[in-house]
Amino acid sequence: ELQDVCVLVVGKLHEHAVERLKERFKVISLPKADASALSHEDAQSVRAIAASGAVDAPFIDALPNLEIIANFGVGYDAVDASHAGTKGVMVTNTPDVLTEEVADTAIGLLINAARELPKAENYLRAGKWKSEGAYPLTRGSLRGRKVGIFGMGRIGLAIARRVEAFGLPISYYNRSRVEGVNYAYHGSLVELAGAVDTLISVAPGTPQTAKAVNAEVLQALGSEGIFVNIGRGSTVDEEALAQALKSGTIMAAGLDVFAHEPDVPEALLACENACLLPHVGSASQHTRKAMADLVAQNVISWFDKGEAVTPVSETRHVTSGG
Ligand code: 8YV
Numbered sequence: 001e002l003q004d005v006c007v008l009v010v011g012k013l014h015e016h017a018v019e020r021l022k023e024r025f026k027v028i029s030l031p032k033a034d035a036s037a038l039s040h041e042d043a044q045s046v047r048a049i050a051a052s053g054a055v056d057a058p059f060i061d062a063l064p065n066l067e068i069i070a071n072f073g074v075g076y077d078a079v080d081a082s083h084a085g086t087k088g089v090m091v092t093n094t095p096d097v098l099t100e101e102v103a104d105t106a107i108g109l110l111i112n113a114a115r116e117l118p119k120a121e122n123y124l125r126a127g128k129w130k131s132e133g134a135y136p137l138t139r140g141s142l143r144g145r146k147v148g149i150f151g152m153g154r155i156g157l158a159i160a161r162r163v164e165a166f167g168l169p170i171s172y173y174n175r176s177r178v179e180g181v182n183y184a185y186h187g188s189l190v191e192l193a194g195a196v197d198t199l200i201s202v203a204p205g206t207p208q209t210a211k212a213v214n215a216e217v218l219q220a221l222g223s224e225g226i227f228v229n230i231g232r233g234s235t236v237d238e239e240a241l242a243q244a245l246k247s248g249t250i251m252a253a254g255l256d257v258f259a260h261e262p263d264v265p266e267a268l269l270a271c272e273n274a275c276l277l278p279h280v281g282s283a284s285q286h287t288r289k290a291m292a293d294l295v296a297q298n299v300i301s302w303f304d305k306g307e308a309v310t311p312v313s314e315t316r317h318v319t320s321g322g
Contacts, residue, residue, distance in 0.1 A: 005303055006045040008038075008063075011053025013072055016289050020296035021050060025303075035062035048299050057083040067320065068308065070298040072291060073282075074098060074155075075232060077205035081314040090318045092298040092308045095154060097290035098282040103158035105281045106200055106230040109254030112275040113226050114140035119272070140226065140252055142166060148196035150189060150213070151203035151231055152178045159200055159230075171195055175208065189213070193220035198228075205232030213237065218244040225250035230281050233258035242267035245274055256281050 007021050009029035021027050025048070030037055033055045038046075046063045049055060052072040057080045060066060068090040071079050081091040112118055120135045129135070147163050149156045149172040160170050160183060171184035173192040178185075186192035189212055193199055199221055203209045213227065213236040221227060227250055229236060238259055244250045246267070254275040258264050261279055268274055282288065298309050306320035 005047050006042070007048045007050060007299060008042075008046045010049055010051045010055060013050055013052040013295070014288055014292035017050060017072065017292035017295045020293070021299060024300055033059040035059055038062070048302065050295050050299060051079060054078040056080050060084055060087060060089060068092065068299060068302045070295045070308075071312075072295050075204055076312055077232060077234070081312050085314040085318060088318055089315070090302065090308050090320075091312045091315045092295075092310050093312050094291040094294045095310055097294055098287050099154045099158045101284055101287040102155050102202075102230055102281040103162055105256060105277075106155075106159045106202070106228060107162050109228050109230065109256060109275055109277065110198070110200065110226065111142065113228060113252040113254035113273075114138070114142050114145075116140065118275055142168065145198045145226075146171070146196040147198045147200065148172065148186075148192040149183075150174075150192065150199060150201040150235075152181060152183070153202065153204075155230070156200075156202040157181070159202065168198075190217050190220050193217045193225075197222060197224045198226045200228040201231045201235055203231045203235045205234040209235045211235070211237040213241065215240040215244065215249075218250050221250050223248055223251060226252050226254070228254040230256050233261065238265050238268060242271060245271040 005025045007025040007027050009018055009027060010033045028042060032053060043063055044065060047065050047067050049069045051069055055069055060080065060083055066089050069079055069084060070092045072094060074093050074095045076091060076093045079091055084091045116138050123129060123135050145168050147168050147170050149160055149170060152172045152174040163170055171186060171192060173186045173189050186195060201213060218240060241253065242265060245253055252273040256277045257279055264276060294310065301307055301309050302320060
């Protein structure tokens, strides 16, 4: 009977997730959530979406029998989860399975930004070690830094554990104080930035966090400042960041995410004091396979048991058949 359930794959979903879904369901796919690309019959038959790409309100409205949207990724800003919630559609994401991988990447970016490791490697490969001698001493160092974390969720905590092992003090800003967390809490982002010289953003992309890291925050971070972003590019005023890097308002940045991926602003590309990565935070074979399993498991569990494994907060109230 489950073979009759139709699952729509949106975007370029991990092959392992597609395979697992195909074992149980009828699977159709679309490169983008565009209702005009679906036949009336298909639109009627879709009961689940496995998404690696945006799913907006009009698309949800175009699928009258949709029950669940399983998002590939912990961040689900590309899925209109509040709209789904009001329509009784479950939305799930992929927390936990990528936490340690993304925290590892954040530390890598931090060290690269402070100690210029990618630039030092380029120096060696360009033959300059031989021709010009030792790579110049880096102005940046982790020694003596104070680290502020913007967004103290699972990944923020995993980064904090790593930073603790480096012997650096930690404080944080979050939309509210996190229970059971003893790091110093600051009531605003600009206050946190003023109290530290190293800011790591792990914040989700929401209307409340849009361009939260702005000129004022970067000014408060100061001339020794390092900014690392592993959350969402939309949380940063990229123009202000490029300007701050160029003018020396802050010292360096390490960025894995951008506001309009895969477009990276020319102004950031021009900054030698920025270490830029193409959104690889969770991108190991190990972790992406675990994420793929969790996407498939959410859909399977929904139709087997009427329960999702990892529902997002906006749809926690949604029940199957209700
Ligand atoms: C993406 C991510 O999901 O989990 C997240 O929120 O940003 C990544 O793991 C990944 O790039 C696939 O789109």
